[in-house]
Amino acid sequence: MNKKIYEDLLVILEKDSNEDHIKINQSLSYYTYTKTGGPADIIVFPTTYEEVQKIFQYTLEHKIPLTVLGNASNLIIKDGGIRGVVMILTDMDKVEKKNDQIIAQSGAAIIDVSRFALQHELTGLEFACGIPGSIGGALYMNAGAYGGEVSDVLKEALVLTKEGELMVIDAEDLDLDYRTSNIEKNGYLVLEATFVLQRGNVLEIQAKMDELTYLRESKQPLEYPSCGSVFKRPPGYFAGKLIQDSDLQGKRIGGAEVSKKHAGFIVNVGGGTATDYMNLIEHVQKTVKDKFNVELEREVRIIGEDV
Structure with a gap:
């Protein structure tokens, strides 16, 4: 069965046999921050929203369990592993600036997005300079640190619904609260987030990030x-x-x-x-x-x- 799914996923990804994009029976400990976790039947690494949508619809149609991961930083995967297909989104990590907004794909590390904001003299994401999660995971749990959190700066999210449709959801409709959201309850798969930031002084932004990095490194x-x-x-x-x-x-x-x-x-x-x-x-x-x-x-x- 795994071989048939593997071959079907290769077709979806339009790849030849390529271990960089699909892996069979590999330990998930390679991908978790705890360095623990059992094997996944199949791991797939999409690179486009279309591929994510097709994989989602394929698993839905064939009644194959699907688990979606970012960079698995605030996660423990049990030693028995995960059955079905595990879709890891870390190859979807594009970040771009549009005026005073930053648009980041869900697989991007929120640390990298905060550094991108610094490079473009935008303030508001300094709190995230030490959070080791992906954008998708950060939205899922309304990640925060040192008095700031995702809900402070999030404008909207592009999600895949449980029916497999693309939809833009306003931040206020995600029920973001202390380390929680309605993303899991509604069966959303986050593909992209848009943050609204403010123009700032690059030296002040850097100083704040340096201060938070020092606090984190000295205490954690x-x-x-x-x-x-x-x-x-x-x-x-x-x-x-x-x-x-x-x-x-x-x-x-x-x-x-x-x-x-x-x-x-x-x-x-x-x-x-x-x-x-x-x-x-x-x-x-x-x-x-x-x-x-x-x-x-x-x-x-x-x-x-x-x-």
Whole structure:
């Protein structure tokens, strides 16, 4: 079955046999920030909106499960991997400027988009200079940091609907809130985002990005693979402080460890699996609940199948 799907996808992509665009039974650990995750039946890397639409319609017609990924930075894929087709959008990373607007494809890294804004003397995306997610993922969870978030500057998004149609959605119709949106609920596949920024002073923009980069590098465990901030901020608390005060820093299950540098992060210190991550997350949640009676809600998404 995988061979037939593979051949059909080659036709859709108008490619000869080419491992750069389609892979069979490859571990998804190559593509996740945690460096964990089991195999995907088939991984496909489209380069145009038309290809995305055709792949979507093909999987819909043949009732093949489809999972769409950006750069998998705030994501844990289980050790059993993902069945069906995994579509990774990182080859769709074009960014362009139109007046004081920036239009970015969903596979572009939001860090790169913030740097593009700097180059064009546009202010408003400085907060994103250290967020390791794609544009699609940033919209999906209304990514933010240091007092700014996507909803502050997003004008609209081009999406593929669950019926396979292209549609432009205004930002206010995406229900963007703290680390959430209605993108998953509505079955949207984000293809492109338009941001409205302001003219700024390039030296001031650079200074702000340098300051935020310093704060990030000094506080976050960037020397290890991780899935970023694991938990949402509980009302009235800080997740990292609760975890730290629960004496959980340095707690390790397998190769997953609560960072000694920032308790809100779980890092892969070597040989960690998705199961290690999930077990450690559950342990942290239970410990904090027992000690402070506070429920920690995951910010990181967990998808895929158990072994």
